[in-house]
Amino acid sequence: MSSNLCRALRHKFPELVFSVTGEDYNSLIIHNDLPKPTIEEVEVALRELAVEDEKIKYIQKRNAEYPSINQMVVCLWEMVVENRPEDAKALQKIREVIKKKYPMVDEYDTSAIADASVDLI
Numbered sequence: 001m002s003s004n005l006c007r008a009l010r011h012k013f014p015e016l017v018f019s020v021t022g023e024d025y026n027s028l029i030i031h032n033d034l035p036k037p038t039i040e041e042v043e044v045a046l047r048e049l050a051v052e053d054e055k056i057k058y059i060q061k062r063n064a065e066y067p068s069i070n071q072m073v074v075c076l077w078e079m080v081v082e083n084r085p086e087d088a089k090a091l092q093k094i095r096e097v098i099k100k101k102y103p104m105v106d107e108y109d110t111s112a113i114a115d116a117s118v119d120l121i
Helices: 002-012 039-065 069-080 086-101
Strands: 018-020 028-030
Touching: 002 018, 002 039, 039 086, 069 086
Parallel strands: none
Antiparallel strands: 018 028
16 A cells, blocks of 8 residues: 555655655655644545556557457558458458457546445545
């Protein structure tokens, strides 16, 4: 938890100089003149971090199943230049399945991914 706490604090409060000596909010020590974030602010930061982590995992899963750029270029070349559309049509069917399984996630829209659960402090 302290690594997530540190990541969340660094992201949400980049000017904050701090250390964490334990696993929870009470172990947060501020080393500059900035006020210590409230526990509510830290909980929000942790939830935002969890959502970002889930979004990254989602995109990685989608990319792992998606055809490579090389595969798509070769199929496109064969279809356009060599007039052989068979592989391009087959590849497009694969892409359609993946697009249904993993709809594109908008940068600010998290509805396509599962709600992130986070251990709050």
